[in-house]
Amino acid sequence: MNPHPSSCSNGRSIRTRFARRFLRALKKIGSKGSSSRPSPRDISWRCRRVKIAADASMASAVGPRRVWSRTMLNMLRSRSHACLHASRLGNSRRPGADRHAVGKRKRLVLKRKLPNRLGLNQVNQLRRLVPGGEAMDLDILLDETAHYIKCLATQVKVMRSIVDYCSA
Amino acid sequence: MKPIGGIEVRSMNYSHKNVDIGVQAYQLGEEFQMLMAGPPPTGNSFTALLELPANQAMELLHSPGAADSPTELPLKRHHNMSHRSARNHPHDCAPAFPSNAALNEGATKYSGISTAAAFGGGGQDSPESSSSANAMKVKSEPMDSGSSPNSLPHTSNPTVASKNEKHTKRKEREKGKATNKKNKTAANDNSKEGERLPYVHVRARRGQATNSHSLAERARREKINARMKLLQELVPGCSKISGTALVLDEIINHVHSLQRKVEFLSMRLAAVNPRIDFNLDSLFTAGNGSVLESNFPSMVMPLMWPDIQMLGNEQECQQQWHLGSVNQPVWTRQEGHQNLIISENSLLSYDSPANSVSLHSSQQKMEI
Numbered sequence: 001m002n003p004h005p006s007s008c009s010n011g012r013s014i015r016t017r018f019a020r021r022f023l024r025a026l027k028k029i030g031s032k033g034s035s036s037r038p039s040p041r042d043i044s045w046r047c048r049r050v051k052i053a054a055d056a057s058m059a060s061a062v063g064p065r066r067v068w069s070r071t072m073l074n075m076l077r078s079r080s081h082a083c084l085h086a087s088r089l090g091n092s093r094r095p096g097a098d099r100h101a102v103g104k105r106k107r108l109v110l111k112r113k114l115p116n117r118l119g120l121n122q123v124n125q126l127r128r129l130v131p132g133g134e135a136m137d138l139d140i141l142l143d144e145t146a147h148y149i150k151c152l153a154t155q156v157k158v159m160r161s162i163v164d165y166c167s168a
Numbered sequence: 169m170k171p172i173g174g175i176e177v178r179s180m181n182y183s184h185k186n187v188d189i190g191v192q193a194y195q196l197g198e199e200f201q202m203l204m205a206g207p208p209p210t211g212n213s214f215t216a217l218l219e220l221p222a223n224q225a226m227e228l229l230h231s232p233g234a235a236d237s238p239t240e241l242p243l244k245r246h247h248n249m250s251h252r253s254a255r256n257h258p259h260d261c262a263p264a265f266p267s268n269a270a271l272n273e274g275a276t277k278y279s280g281i282s283t284a285a286a287f288g289g290g291g292q293d294s295p296e297s298s299s300s301a302n303a304m305k306v307k308s309e310p311m312d313s314g315s316s317p318n319s320l321p322h323t324s325n326p327t328v329a330s331k332n333e334k335h336t337k338r339k340e341r342e343k344g345k346a347t348n349k350k351n352k353t354a355a356n357d358n359s360k361e362g363e364r365l366p367y368v369h370v371r372a373r374r375g376q377a378t379n380s381h382s383l384a385e386r387a388r389r390e391k392i393n394a395r396m397k398l399l400q401e402l403v404p405g406c407s408k409i410s411g412t413a414l415v416l417d418e419i420i421n422h423v424h425s426l427q428r429k430v431e432f433l434s435m436r437l438a439a440v441n442p443r444i445d446f447n448l449d450s451l452f453t454a455g456n457g458s459v460l461e462s463n464f465p466s467m468v469m470p471l472m473w474p475d476i477q478m479l480g481n482e483q484e485c486q487q488q489w490h491l492g493s494v495n496q497p498v499w500t501r502q503e504g505h506q507n508l509i510i511s512e513n514s515l516l517s518y519d520s521p522a523n524s525v526s527l528h529s530s531q532q533k534m535e536i
Contacts, residue, residue, distance in 0.1 A: 026437065043438055043439065046438040047434060047439075049431070049438070050245055050419055050435075050437045050438045051431060051435075053428075053434075054430060054433075054434050062370070067508065089265050092311050101456035115267035121413075122413055122416035122417055122420060123416065125416075125420050126416060126419065126420055126423070129420060129423045129424065129427070130423070133223035134310055137388075139388060139392045139395055140389045140393055142392060142396060142398075142399055144394050145399060145419060145423070146395065146398050146399050148423070149399070149402050149403065149419075149422060149423060149426065150402065152423065152426035152430065153258040153426060155426075156426055156429045156430060158434065159430065159433040159434070159437065160429075161432055162437065163437055163440065165441055166440040167436075
């Protein structure tokens with residue numbers, strides 16, 4: 001999957017760092033919401049927390065040298081308070097539907113940054129998928145996309161192995 | 169822009185006047201390599217500009233002792249020759265400098281030199297720089313002055329030169345191709361320059377535009393194509409597809425599916441989490457072990473090891489670790505699937521029934 005040996009070692013270290021951060025965050029989440037009977041609101045809150053933890057740990061494992069991780073960290077930082085307030089108030093959105101589940105956080109940013117999304121070709125779709133991709137040149141966008149795909153694959157692997165471990 | 173013009177015209181002036189010295193210096197070609205490390209003979213107000221490839225400049229900078237006498241002017245390039253000699257004989261150039269018509273002619277004639285000089289002068293600050301004709305000359309070729317890769321801004325101070333070197337190397341990496349072509353075209357205008365620049369690599373093929381904008385555009389297109397190829401290798405099942413739009417579609421689908429997988433896995437983790445939070449310490453270590461495939465740094469393992477022994481579920485931990493390793497090929501095989509539904513179903517199929525039921529319930533709750 002990784003054609004370059006240098007990025008291979010890089011991916012390994014990113015994987016290590018992501019796993020450490022994510023497990024730490026999971027531990028914190030698990031210790032925080034330790035009620036006996038989880039309500040659906042509790043579960044949705046927890047799901048959001050886990051997802052935010054996954055994103056944050058991935059972005060912080062990559063570090064600020066990539067545009068997408070920088071953007072994601074900024075997004076999470078600016079959004080964490082609002083998210084916590086929203087979860088406390090209980091007006092949770094519905095994350096179940098297909099298209100809405102995909103890029104919730106990205107679309108939130110998009111509504112702020114890019115109000116008219118009418119010219120939809122592939123590049124614009126890609127811009128919306130990659131965090132921070134709205135203001136990139138095409139070559140930088142493709143570069144970031146490649147790195148983002150690698151990191152997402154790493155994230156999926158790690159999370160899946162954790163899930164397998166938990167449900168085993 | 170104006171200080172650039174000052175330096176440039178000065179060098180022009182020199183090369184115009186001392187062509188014979190230039191030829192002689194060019195014949196001395198081999199001796200030059202060590203020259204630049206030599207101490208500057210004149211003051212620092214007049215800065216010498218050199219056009220060198222970065223490796224050669226590095227070589228020169230790293231051998232400071234091997235300096236020939238600077239009056240011989242053994243410089244390999246014509247640019248170097250002109251600037252160096254201008255530095256060595258500032259008194260020659262200084263009187264003729266301001267607003268000389270023949271000088272301006274010479275400047276336009278030696279445009280190939282002037283570009284490198286102009287770029288190198290960008291980093292310098294030479295105080296005497298007030299000829300309007302020079303500024304106009306610089307304006308006429310702004311792209312050259314901006315993107316000349318080989319020119320190293322050498323001041324009289326070698327340490328400053330070495331500091332500038334990194335910057336110049338980066339610039340060379342970015343714009344190397346375009347500027348080499350540019351240098352070649354500039355050199356072709358003057359046959360003498362063409363003879364004296366045998367090292368310039370020509371990358372522009374026949375019929376291709378050598379305008380700076382089209383050069384930059386071509387470089388950008390090549391970069392985009394390279395990135396696209398890399399992405400094609402990265403996305404599974406994408407290497408056989410030709411056509412940019414289809415490849416982009418595949419990439420978008422892949423990113424979509426990966427993000428969905430992350431979402432789904434976080435949902436599963438959220439559903440699973442309350443069940444196992446008492447067990448999370450052992451999860452931490454064992455998860456690290458299984459996730460990282462025993463490549464975890466050893467400084468963390470002794471930290472976590474007593475937790476397991478304290479909890480007394482080491483057996484369980486080991487067992488679950490084995491189960492995780494058994495399950496591992498399954499999900500690596502599933503990675504190739506683009507469809508999330510398939511992987512969901514197969515993931516649920518080997519789950520324990522209680523967990524899958526809880527997961528289903530949580531998903532339903534999510535959708536409600």
